[in-house]
Amino acid sequence: MTSSDKPDHAADTADTPAAPTGVAAMEWAAAAADPQYRAAVVDLLGALAYGELAAFERLADDAKLAPTLEDKAELAKMASAEFHHFERLRDRLAGIGEEPTVAMEPFVAAYEGFHKQTAPSDWLEGLVKAYVGDSIASDFYREVAVRLDSDTRALVLAVLDDTGHGGFAVEKVRAAIDADPRMGGRLALWARRLMGEALSQSQRVVADRDALSTMLVGGVADGFDLAEVGRMFSRITEAHTKRMAALGLAA
Amino acid sequence: MTSSDKPDHAADTADTPAAPTGVAAMEWAAAAADPQYRAAVVDLLGALAYGELAAFERLADDAKLAPTLEDKAELAKMASAEFHHFERLRDRLAGIGEEPTVAMEPFVAAYEGFHKQTAPSDWLEGLVKAYVGDSIASDFYREVAVRLDSDTRALVLAVLDDTGHGGFAVEKVRAAIDADPRMGGRLALWARRLMGEALSQSQRVVADRDALSTMLVGGVADGFDLAEVGRMFSRITEAHTKRMAALGLAA
Numbered sequence A, B: 001m002t003s004s005d006k007p008d009h010a011a012d013t014a015d016t017p018a019a020p021t022g023v024a025a026m027e028w029a030a031a032a033a034d035p036q037y038r039a040a041v042v043d044l045l046g047a048l049a050y051g052e053l054a055a056f057e058r059l060a061d062d063a064k065l066a067p068t069l070e071d072k073a074e075l076a077k078m079a080s081a082e083f084h085h086f087e088r089l090r091d092r093l094a095g096i097g098e099e100p101t102v103a104m105e106p107f108v109a110a111y112e113g114f115h116k117q118t119a120p121s122d123w124l125e126g127l128v129k130a131y132v133g134d135s136i137a138s139d140f141y142r143e144v145a146v147r148l149d150s151d152t153r154a155l156v157l158a159v160l161d162d163t164g165h166g167g168f169a170v171e172k173v174r175a176a177i178d179a180d181p182r183m184g185g186r187l188a189l190w191a192r193r194l195m196g197e198a199l200s201q202s203q204r205v206v207a208d209r210d211a212l213s214t215m216l217v218g219g220v221a222d223g224f225d226l227a228e229v230g231r232m233f234s235r236i237t238e239a240h241t242k243r244m245a246a247l248g249l250a251a
Helices: A035-065 A069-095 A100-117 A123-145 A150-159 A165-179 A182-208 A210-216 A226-246 B035-065 B069-095 B100-117 B123-145 B150-159 B165-179 B182-208 B210-216 B226-246
Strands: none
Touching (some): A035 A100, A035 A210, A069 A100, A069 A165, A100 A182, A100 B069, A123 A165, A123 A182, A123 A226, A182 A210, A182 A226, B035 B123, B035 B210, B069 B100, B069 B150, B069 B165, B100 B182, B123 B150, B123 B182, B123 B226
16 A cells, blocks of 8 residues: 555645644553554554555456566565565554454455455556555545554554555556547546445445544544544545546546 | 475585586676576576566465465565565666566466466465475576576575575475375375476476576586486485475375
8 A cells, every 4th residue: 555656645635734632642652551542553553454465465466467577577566565564564563462363354354345346357457456446545544644643653654655556557557548548438437436345345344343433533533523534535535536537537 | 486494405415516617616797708608697587587476476376375364474475575586686687788578588488387287276285386386496596506607696596595485384284284194195196296397397498498408408507417417307306305205295
């Protein structure tokens, strides 16, 4: 999951946040004294860790569809980068005394469901999926990151660091649409389906995970209420729409 | 492709080599003045590079068969290690002015043929394949390495460095046979099939690639003749047999 050189992060368009207060001004040791905050962070790290492992598998799989050896190597590189992000998250979970697989387990079904519903049928669909999936996930975690304690925030932002996936996908997809403009319509439909499926799986997770959702609606971390969650999802959707337009896909 | 803590390397059982002479005593710059030696090394690096990329894909694929999240993460780690080996070989090819994909291309069919003929049907077959495949490849490259110029030799030995695959596979396979001794018979058959397919694909490569085979039979590098190639293959087969026996599989 990476940011990349895409035109908009949802978080960039949010109002400039005030200086951190509450949990956001604390380090992990202090913030984790609240057991509900701790549980929410363990959920968040578990979800992110399994997401990286699932992204590794998906990208390694998509590498098989690559039309050239260079493209294959590029996808393998992305997959390997996701794996290293996974390692950092897993080590962090272990470091705070949590069993990483126990933390990841609750999120397996949602990711598997998403990937099963959105298996790309060709190389370009795979690239669009990598780009859309990474961008949405990155936007979501950046939104959440500003409400986290400073240690957890630094880790989350580090694993979302740009590894250049976006640029590669954008370049290849744009070239394919230039070569065959009808491609644009098919890929635009595909991007809509990806966004719809991502939203539906996220809602499933939020409904299942009490500590996590409580944090999101302001029960623990500061500055989040239900209306704010609604605005967050709408910022993420807007950023997606802009990215698709920039890619030549009417979202 | 890695060595690992397996009981025997074929190369270990060979006679202690004399101090390097000829090409083996040279650095790359001097050795590469011979265009046939240069072509053989480009072949060797291309074959090794594509082998690493194919191993990455195979291990990432096998990760899907993993019974637990820990096992999945372990396979993903191996896959990622192979990818980093690939990067070093690709960068080396580029560094000596060769187009990496052109160097790899001639070996794609042999690797794909091998993997197509030996698709594991379950997790244990996948582990045995990872172990057997890595061990044979590692033995082969170690045998060849002692005949290479010092720079190429250092690179080849570095990418064969132990990343612990062997230990992990051995432990899991041994536990499975302990739990169900009938498993041993099935996996022994499987290991034989893997060895047979590896030999048949190697012969295909040797028949196709003039510079490489000339080096192997002593036309360029020192100390290799046709009888010696035969002895090398028999050392590799013997080492395989010993490894399988140590694993509880009659080869």
